[in-house]
Amino acid sequence: xxxxxxxxxxLDCSFEAHGTTNQELMRKFIDHAxxxxxxxxxxxxxxxxxxxxxxx
Ligand SMILES: [Zn+2]
Numbered sequence: 001x002x003x004x005x006x007x008x009x010x011l012d013c014s015f016e017a018h019g020t021t022n023q024e025l026m027r028k029f030i031d032h033a034x035x036x037x038x039x040x041x042x043x044x045x046x047x048x049x050x051x052x053x054x055x056x
Contacts, residue, residue, distance in 0.1 A: 001018050001020060002018070002019055002021070002022060002025050002055065002056050003017060003018045003054070003055050004017055004050055004053050005053075006033070006037075008050075009050055009053050010049065011033075011037060013037070022054060029050055
């Protein structure tokens, strides 16, 4: 199952998202990052870093 953690993206946080697809993973990560890291929108840079950090 693909997963990505906040640490992989450079955030000091132990959150780790799991999803069956990359889209589900991104949605779960965004659901966490928006309130937890005050990211009201995710920049292209963050999305790129998340996609590169996804472990299959
Ligand atoms: Zn986090």
